Amino acid sequence: MLEETNRLHLLFDFYGKLLKDKQKQYFEMYYQDDLSLSEIAELQEISRQAVYEHVKRVANVMEQYESKLGLLTRYEKRRVLLDELQQELSTEGRSESHACALVGKLLALEMDID
Template identity: 40%
Template sequence: MDARVRTSLLYDFYGPLLTERQQRFIELYFGEDLSLGEIAAEFQISRQAVHDILHRSEAALEALEAKLGLLRQYQRQKRRYARLRALLEELRERGLTPPQEALVQEMTALLEAMGREVD
């Protein structure tokens, strides 16, 4: 996974646990795609200071993930969800009796509801 995407996902899970300043810098750099220089100019600090804050913020996000594993768990759940959808589709393609089709439809509806919760 791309490092920027990973950091953005980690921020989605753990962002509120960062300081307000760290949150703002992450949002500007990763969310609004501002450069280090642009952020530095906005806050009247050096590019190095911006880099250091971002680096510490990313380290904090990674430390939280190492302890809590929410991103890892989310990714595992998404893979399982996709596999279940594929298996249900495979069952449908084999041809089912009406009672089996009703069961597959109910499972599909439950999976769809879960998918909305996962996304």
């Protein structure tokens, strides 16, 4: 559950600006302000079920954006390569050729537009 919530927060970081104002509002109230479905329903004067459907719809929309644009996937690949590169460069007796290969992979990832 925590992993899914973290993923949704990352997706919101990437795709939040593409959402409609109401979608942003429901996401922020539920995931960022940590309001319950009942609390949101009371504030918005709608049913708890309607709030649940809005929240799920927002998550689905962001997942659709990710499946088409892949910004989060690329970010995660970059993070892995950067962490590996940082570890490689901080290791004594490091292999410059391996560090160069990692830099090459990062550059290739940046150029990969799909």
